[in-house]
Amino acid sequence: MYVAVKGGEKAIDNAHALMRTQRRGDTAIAELSVDQIRQQLPLAVDRIMNEGSVYDPELAALALKQASGDAVEAIFLLRAYRTTLPRFGYSEPLDTEQMQIERRISGTFKDLPGGQILGSTYDYTHRLLDFSLLASGEAEVAPAEANALSEALAAGNSCPRVLELLNKEGLIEQSRETGDGDQIPRDLTREPVNYPAERAVRLQNLMRGDEGFLLSLSYASMRGYGDSHPFSGEMRTGRVSVELVPEELGFPIEIGEVLLTESEMVNQFHGSKDLPPQFTRGYGIAFGRAERKAMSVALVERALRAEELGEEVLYPTQDQEFVLSHTDCVSANGFVSHLKLPHYVDFQSELEMIRRLRKEQGQATQSKTTNEEANA
């Protein structure tokens, strides 16, 4: 129970002014621009876009600046802003096979068609602090000239999916039944999640889910609190064209491109009475360069398929309601943060109850002791 508390207006105004001062920091140091954040902290920007569930790097960078770098606060700002915009329909399903690859690696096949392309990565670095960045020296950049282009990359040809190699032998499940038409997926921004939730809704939920939460769930399920220790079949990052069909035109047009990271996990599956032993898939995708997120989504996504694949649901990561209702950092933060609101009356009542209980217990002990003394 909350009681209206008045009298804090002046203090709140001053607290916000102080926040703005602290956000600005030492005025002798140049102010950070939104463009600088967007260009130089792109991985932080990508996280805001993912969990804010809006692809717009400039808005995400602005939110990050406004929130003094607090990711969850920035995500909240972006989510709040999206509610002010009208919805112009749905895009055509993005064709990630036509992605312009900037990075693509497989943990299952060394010589995959199209090759392993490392792109830009922190993998294989020694994780030693680079003090040249502290000295504000110019950072080393990639040489302008590069190797001769492979024909496929130069022509912008699509790279076939690694898992299709297994598909040819029938060793892996298909991502859809042949002859299945497209179903219109439920949109959890328009209707609440019903359990059990279909795969499309689970993916939408995971894509906007908290990266840390999903990472930890994946870790737990790989360590034994779940049955998910897969191979990374393929991970790819690159640009994909976005198409939509405006009502007034009636044909699809390209409206721009998005940078995406996609992860496909290959899990063992021992088969069931209806299905032969084969590999199954976990799928993850994220805005921008967000491998940790995409992999975590793929791992949790696969764990949540336990029920449909006839696996026993034994662990929290396999429990839809446990996972899907706790992924959202805005909800989680809101509920934890609400404890900061005045609970004066609730607490008063509990305080009085504890006092009364202690008093009653004290009286009972005292009368018991008196009785024992009398009986002695």
Place this chain on the structure above:
Amino acid sequence: MSVEQQQENPETRARQHWMGVLAKSAGSTLQQHWQALSLEPEYQFIRQPETGLTMLRGRVGGSGQPFNMGEMTLTRCAVRLASGTLGVSYVAGRSPQHAITAALADALLQEDDTQALLQHELIEPLQAHLHAEHQQRAAQANSTRVDFFTLVRGED
């Protein structure tokens, strides 16, 4: 006309192409090329530039059933030239100017007397620009391609 019939139509295909080029080009690059043309067509807004969101859809496993991924900002605009030709634009992001210029160019590209000029002086250079960026990214990616050395072990 059904969607399929319209897509088969060469005029529609040409329009899809230029609308894609206008939308995918950076706003500043488009503006630069547009201003160099010094065109000042008379027009009125059918729809003022308006920013909103579209829900992006992906496919489960990349090729399975569609699912909703998250939204993306976009700006749309519609103009009518004095001749009555309608120009439409849907452009990712929140730039009203980008949407206005793209809608105007779309209208002028449908007009017989301006189509060739805009194709040569606007769409082709923008397309070349997009292609150069594409090649640059491809070259960068290609420089990180792994060449494995395989050690021969055993008899065969």
